[in-house]
Amino acid sequence: MPEAFLQIEDLGINLSGNSIINQMNFTIKKNTLTTFLGPSGSGKTTVLRAIAGLNTQVAGAIRLDGEEIHALPANQRNIGMVFQSYALFPNMTIFDNVAYGLRVQKKPAAEIEQAVMEMLETVSLAKKKDAYPDQLSGGQKQRVAIARAMVLQPKLLLLDEPLSALDAKIRVKLREQIRKYQQKLGITMLFVTHDQAEAMAISDDIIVMNDGQVQQQGSPMDIYANPANLFMAQFIGNHNLLTGAELRQLGFQSARGTAVDDTAHYIIRPELFCPTASTTEKSCPITGKITSRAVLGDRIQYRFKSVAGLKLKVELLNQEEPLPMDRDVTLYVQERTIQKVGATNA
């Protein structure tokens, strides 16, 4: 892969005697935003710290822009990092915080002044340059932390759950801003999160991790629609996950033109149910009862129980009369939308 900018090869990490990461491989392309997604305790932060050089006791290779960096100490890697706790220096003003790295490089004062102010403009905090971190809100603090990392124009910027400590509203706003900075300044970012929606919203590429292993890497669309294995199918929590036998019970004999395999797993995405049969595509009717209903605004979420007793999640656009709860209803699912777990997408 010629465009691999960061390349992780056979990475192995032991922490206090336990093997946390074993033989991990992945690559990141230049000028993209890649998220590292996984449940807490899956080893995301451990890998990030190894890339940053905060843990150099690792096996395998870490290549950044063609250079092997795995033995370099953190202060020689030209990698930026943003911590969940912001890690601003409370004894310094916002300006001094952002200037810190440039001062370590002994850049001339005028150059520092210009670069820092430019960066503070970018994150809209120029007015706060003389404030101290404790006088800022959480969202502002994190913007300072991002500016402090970006001003050094690092080859790679690592963000370790940067939004987890913030309120939901600020989180959404700031993640859009991070994406904007990334595109404007052309920085390669690796963003760790456990929040699936966050990952989906801002990434070019998502790497899903669990148990110290990469489970799947792909675009948000790919990760959502085409889970590579059972863990992925369960992790993308909203899907109806069925065994082949259950699928057959619902009346499907084939999925995407191939016969249903009793031992395989399949997903039916809840938003792909239709109240009416398609005229052009092969659809299968499923009859049952609605057991509960929740209006989410633009959509309505139903719990549906088929005649044979299978429970399914169904989401329909909130545009017609809601489905009745007192009598049997029939929903249709197009046979081509049923995805076999782990099948390579043709």
Next chain:
Amino acid sequence: MRTRLKVFFPLSILVVLVLLLPILIMVIASFQSTDGSFSLANYQQVITNHYYLKAIRNSLGISVVASAVSLVIAVIGAWALTRLSQKTKNILITLFNMSASFAGVPLAFSLIILFGNAGVWKAMTAAMHLKDSLEIYSLTGTTLAFTFFEIPLGIMFLFPVFEELNPEWREISAVLGAKPLFFFKKVILPVILPNMIEVFTLLFANAMGTYETIYALTGNSIVTIPILIGTLIDGGLTANIPLACTFATLFALVMTLIVWVGNRVTRSKREAA
């Protein structure tokens, strides 16, 4: 790894030079007779000599009574402290800390001024024709003296425990319909009790190891283990350092055991919770 070595180097040197080596030598010396040969004679003396047994009895008596009384008062004091405003708490904690550092010679002297033969207390009781039974140079007086540093010490140990007792617990318990006594028995006691045991062991150990206050107050007339060790080290003709080492070894052993047990009690309870 090199950083780790550098970081721990000064502390390790200190611990080796003035803790590990001396204690090791002390233990070895406790098994030596005055001519340097191996013997258990020192240990035999400790448990047979009446004078030494009396020192042990005195130490135990003073320490048990002083730390038990102090613990009870400290519990009440620590509770009372949690009821006060944050600012007052900070100030009082510092003052209690200070009154604990006042222990020793200054405390002994102050108590002599107050309760001694020429002191105010005697004058007051005489003026009011009361019978004065408080003799500051006695066992009772020594025990009283100990409370002056054991109480503040106990409060400082117990205060964080009481601070952690969440007032919301009481509310939740009340909402669930529990009576105050039930709350006390099922919630407060299981949390406080192990801590009280731990603090008692610390107060007890502290009292057992107290030399300065007793020495300044009574000279060598009330014999406790530390006073005995002091005279064995310092006593001119009667000096017997190997015997002092024996007492010190036994002391360190027993105290380590007691403090360790006290520590275990709180920790096992904490882990169970």
Next chain:
Amino acid sequence: MTPKTSRRVAQAIITFLFIYLATPIVVTIIYSFSTTWVKSIVPSGLTLKWYGQLVTNPEFTTALVRSLGLGLLTTVIAMICFLPVVFYANVYSPSVKSHLRFITVLPFTIPGIILVTGLIQLYANLPIPKILILVLAISLLSLPMTYQALDNAFIGRDFRAMFEQALVLGDKPFTAFVKIIIPNIRAGILVAMLLTFTSAFGEYVLTNLLLGGNFETLKIYMFRLMQSNGQASSVLTTIYFLFLALISLILIIIMQRYSAPHKSPKEVPDH
């Protein structure tokens, strides 16, 4: 009990305790100002002459200088031994802390009188200056205080992230420690130094037994005066008490001023 009555009760208890603990000190202070006060309820008169006598006595000055020197040396040694270790434990390896816990109970399991026995046995006949051993031993016994105060300084902020951030920004570990860690724990360092200094300044057991009374510090001088001259001794006790009170006052001021930012200040709301 309603909250209000329980507060009253609490105040009463604290007041009573306070009176109990303070009475001997107050009496000593009055005694130091009285012409004579023997077997009477109130002193016969007030005077400052005992203060004049003590303060001009060269023995007092020598003892004071010795105690100050002991306190300073001990503070420096305790800081050198513990500052790096506490930093390391908090930033690199929190598991180290459980191993350091033994230090906090050290004065209870090995009090001064026990430690001095071992020290005499080991060093009595070695050609090492006893004063050096004394300073080291006092440092060891004041470590729990130093450790606790320093460790508290690391509560409330993510020093690990701050330190690592400085490294990632290209700084060397030592300069990062000086520029980032030290300024942000300076209140804790100050508290630790004051507490260590106080405990060394008032040390008695080790000094007296290890050096056999040849090295007269303030406490030993106080003890000697106590045997011979009650008035002078009460003056010295009062001065010692004032010294402790001064240290406490400084500690209280530091706590009032610096404790606020450490306990995460009122979070500024996002908008």
